[in-house]
Amino acid sequence: MKVFLGLDGGGTKTDAAALDERGTLLARYIGGPSNPHSASFGTALTEIMSAIDGLIERLSINVDEIAAVCLAVSGFSSIDEETLLKRAVQQHVLKQELSIPVFIQSEGQISLMAAVGSNHGVLVISGTGSICYGYLPDGSGTRTGGWGHYLGDEGSGYQIGLRTLKTVMRSYDSVCRPTIMTDMIMEEYEFKLITDLKGYIYIPSHSKAEIAAFSKVCIQAAEAGDAAAIAILTEEAAALSDTAAALLRRSPSLQNYPVVLSGSVFRYSPVFRGIFCSSLRKTFGRLNFVDGSLGAPPSTGAAMTARKLFNDL
Numbered sequence: 001m002k003v004f005l006g007l008d009g010g011g012t013k014t015d016a017a018a019l020d021e022r023g024t025l026l027a028r029y030i031g032g033p034s035n036p037h038s039a040s041f042g043t044a045l046t047e048i049m050s051a052i053d054g055l056i057e058r059l060s061i062n063v064d065e066i067a068a069v070c071l072a073v074s075g076f077s078s079i080d081e082e083t084l085l086k087r088a089v090q091q092h093v094l095k096q097e098l099s100i101p102v103f104i105q106s107e108g109q110i111s112l113m114a115a116v117g118s119n120h121g122v123l124v125i126s127g128t129g130s131i132c133y134g135y136l137p138d139g140s141g142t143r144t145g146g147w148g149h150y151l152g153d154e155g156s157g158y159q160i161g162l163r164t165l166k167t168v169m170r171s172y173d174s175v176c177r178p179t180i181m182t183d184m185i186m187e188e189y190e191f192k193l194i195t196d197l198k199g200y201i202y203i204p205s206h207s208k209a210e211i212a213a214f215s216k217v218c219i220q221a222a223e224a225g226d227a228a229a230i231a232i233l234t235e236e237a238a239a240l241s242d243t244a245a246a247l248l249r250r251s252p253s254l255q256n257y258p259v260v261l262s263g264s265v266f267r268y269s270p271v272f273r274g275i276f277c278s279s280l281r282k283t284f285g286r287l288n289f290v291d292g293s294l295g296a297p298p299s300t301g302a303a304m305t306a307r308k309l310f311n312d313l
Contacts, residue, residue, distance in 0.1 A: 002067040003059065004310065006302025007051055008110060009034035009073035012209075014047050015299035016055040019307060021067075025300060027058040035075035045085070048073065049092045056096070063096050070103040070306035072110045072298065103309045106141065107298065108133030114301025115260040115292045119308075122254050123292070124244050126272070127263035128212040130156035132240075132247045134254045142251050145243040149208050155240025155276070157212035157265050163232045164218040165201065165211070168194055171228070179228040181221045188217065219269040233272045241279035248284055255284050262292035 003026065007016045014031040031051040036044040048071070056063065069089065076085045082104045089102045109119045112135065123133040130153050131146030149158045168185060170176040172194050182194050191197060201211075221229035248255055259280075266273050277289050296304075 001061070001065055002307075002310075003061055003065045004067055004303045004306040005052065005055060005069040006110065006299050006304065006306055007048065007055075007069070007071045007073070008107065008298040008302055009044070009048060009051075009071065010107070011035040011038035011074065014051040014073075015297060016051040017297070017299040017303045018055055018059055019300065019303040021307065023304065023307070026061075027055055028299065029054040029058060034073055036081075037075045044073070044075065045088050048085070048089065052089070052092065063098055066093075066098060066100060068101045068103065068306040068310040069093070070105055070110070070302045070309065072105045072107045072302055074107055076104070101306075101310060101313065103306055105302065105305055106133065108141070108143070109135055110301035110305055111262055111292065111298045112258075112260055112301070113304045113308075114298050115262070115290055115295035116258050117304070119305060121257035122244070122247065122259040124240065124259060124261055124266075124276075125263045126155050126157070126240060126261075126265035126276075128157045128209050129153045130159075130240055130243070130263070132244045134247050134251050136251070136253065142247060144247040144250070145240075149211075154243060155236045155265070155272075157215040157263075158208050160218050160232055160236050160265065160272075161212045161214035163236070164214045164229070165197065167228050167232065169197070176228060179221065180224060180226045181217050181229055184217045184221060185214070215265060216268070219265070219272070222269065222271045230271060233269060234275050237272045237275035238279050241276050244276075244280055245283055248280075255287065258288050258290045260290045260292045260295075266291075267293040 002021045004019050011033050014034040016029045018026040032047050034044045034047040086102050108123045111123050112121050113119045120135045120137045125131050132144045135141040168182045171179050218229045218232050222233050
């Protein structure tokens with residue numbers, strides 16, 4: 001039996017999965033963050049090796065049954081960085097007397113594989129941040145967005161969360177009409193007054209993920225019919241639709257492949273998801289949208305990719 005390892009590394013966690021040649025999930029392992037921009041380069045590599053070791057320990061097999069490994073780690077984006085990562089993993093597995101192919105893919109490619117069983121198509125991510133990927137069968141790829149919370153991230157949890165915070169404060173100042181998001185935030189964070197929000201938000205240690213967490217309030221308020229929340233989601237969904245439309249115009253043949261919707265905003269907000277899809281269909285009517293949350297996790301997609309690339313050798 002051949003076993004294939006897959007690893008999905010990011011700024012929050014490192015998720016590793018192992019599949020057999022039939023595609024059966026054999027084991028998973030969750031470790032700490034491995035994006036070199038969230039930690040040091042050395043720390044990221046250490047976390048990746050720990051995840052591989054932890055996954056192997058959970059497999060009740062002989063190590064010589066492991067046939068290949070595929071990694072997608074955000075932050076390792078240049079050719080030099082990917083080469084360094086590949087060599088480091090090859091040297092690490094050699095310590096266990098394993099000489100196996102090591103494949104490097106993008107987060108977009110493994111997410112597509114997990115969702116639709118293929119590494120070509122369109123992937124639109126709306127989580128803490130946002131980005132659009134497109135991959136063709138020849139392996140070529142393109143992207144739009146993904147410029148971070150200062151330069152972009154339109155339609156992301158961060159931007160929705162930030163706009164939620166600004167809206168409740170403008171409502172307090174009577175610039176905007178009252179919104180139920182004010183009371184929801186006060187209850188969730190146990191504030192006596194909404195002005196207490198200022199002291200909470202400007203704590204230096206707060207990350208963009210903590211700002212993005214306020215998108216949950218907006219999503220819940222929109223489902224309750226709050227006009228201000230619906231307006232935020234409508235505008236942010238339309239902005240992300242514009243980003244995706246630019247990708248499809250750049251590479252028109254991508255219109256023939258599935259558009260996978262991934263990330264927590266798509267998963268939890270029917271309002272956002274519906275507006276995004278309807279907006280994009282106004283220009284590209286025949287698109288086939290796929291809910292990425294219904295598929296396997298990206299780490300499994302990485303293991304599936306390892307199996308495919310190994311069989312293609």
